[in-house]
Amino acid sequence: MSDFETVQEYETVNLLRDGAAAIVEMNRPEVLNAWNGQIATDLVDALNACAGDDVRAVLVTGAGRGFSAGADLGSMSQGGLPTRASGRPDLERLLHARYHPIMRAVRGLDKPVLAGVDGTAAGIGMSFALACDLVTVSERAKLNHAFTKIGLGPDGGASIFLVARLGWTRASEIMLEGRVVEAEEALRIGLVNRVRPTEGFRSALEEQVRALAAGPTASHAATKRVLNALVLRSLEEVLSLEAREQGLLGDSTDFAGAVSAFMKKEQPTYIGR
Numbered sequence: 001m002s003d004f005e006t007v008q009e010y011e012t013v014n015l016l017r018d019g020a021a022a023i024v025e026m027n028r029p030e031v032l033n034a035w036n037g038q039i040a041t042d043l044v045d046a047l048n049a050c051a052g053d054d055v056r057a058v059l060v061t062g063a064g065r066g067f068s069a070g071a072d073l074g075s076m077s078q079g080g081l082p083t084r085a086s087g088r089p090d091l092e093r094l095l096h097a098r099y100h101p102i103m104r105a106v107r108g109l110d111k112p113v114l115a116g117v118d119g120t121a122a123g124i125g126m127s128f129a130l131a132c133d134l135v136t137v138s139e140r141a142k143l144n145h146a147f148t149k150i151g152l153g154p155d156g157g158a159s160i161f162l163v164a165r166l167g168w169t170r171a172s173e174i175m176l177e178g179r180v181v182e183a184e185e186a187l188r189i190g191l192v193n194r195v196r197p198t199e200g201f202r203s204a205l206e207e208q209v210r211a212l213a214a215g216p217t218a219s220h221a222a223t224k225r226v227l228n229a230l231v232l233r234s235l236e237e238v239l240s241l242e243a244r245e246q247g248l249l250g251d252s253t254d255f256a257g258a259v260s261a262f263m264k265k266e267q268p269t270y271i272g273r
Contacts (some may be wrong), residue, residue: 070123
């Protein structure tokens with residue numbers, strides 16, 4: 001039985017606490033915790049709620065059998081998004097308004113943030129996991145950059161997080177090929193920090209975040225500030241560049257066709273524009 005108790009239920013996210021340890025749990029298991037407008041809002045609110053001194057470490061994870069399948073293309077196809085002159089989604093505005101605040105909240109917390117990935121982490125879901133300080137995955141975890149599979153480029157800081165963790169060679173391979181990286185390979189190449197058995201995974205995560213919360217909080221904060229300044233110093237520039245490119249790609253025939261194919265459960269055909 002877990003000692004963590006729910007202290008706040010947002011519409012799509014749960015915030016749990018056990019002393020100085022907190023869990024931010026995405027809670028849309030019926031769609032593998034895919035991101036829509038509400039989950040983006042709820043994640044920022046939950047992460048900001050962890051900013052006080054009474055929280056000393058944070059675990060971010062997903063309910064059910066996935067971390068996050070990425071952007072909810074189903075809800076995207078139903079409209080309600082900012083649009084360009086063509087009538088297609090304005091992904092540049094969407095990223096700045098909806099997703100970038102989440103990455104800033106993770107990097108801005110002056111305490112360790114641990115990602116616990118059980119099952120799928122794809123697209124912006126993978127970006128979110130890699131934005132965290134530490135990544136622990138289950139044996140069944142699958143990390144998928146995925147953007148090129150729908151005619152898009154990296155976003156949510158994926159490009160800088162992948163290069164920082166893997167270097168140019170591996171990062172470009174994963175981004176261009178859009179292939180799935182399973183748990184053991186992810187550990188071997190340095191994409192994640194630790195692989196845990198699927199059975200008992202949640203308990204292992206809770207133990208890990210408690211240990212972090214019992215650690216030297218001021219030291220953790222200083223370490224994170226240094227890493228932000230030295231390794232991720234161009235994050236804001238990268239977020240803007242990714243968003244600008246994504247805005248153009250979101251207005252492309254390839255992206256429109258890929259979303260349509262996804263909804264029909266078909267393979268997309270790309271024409272290069």
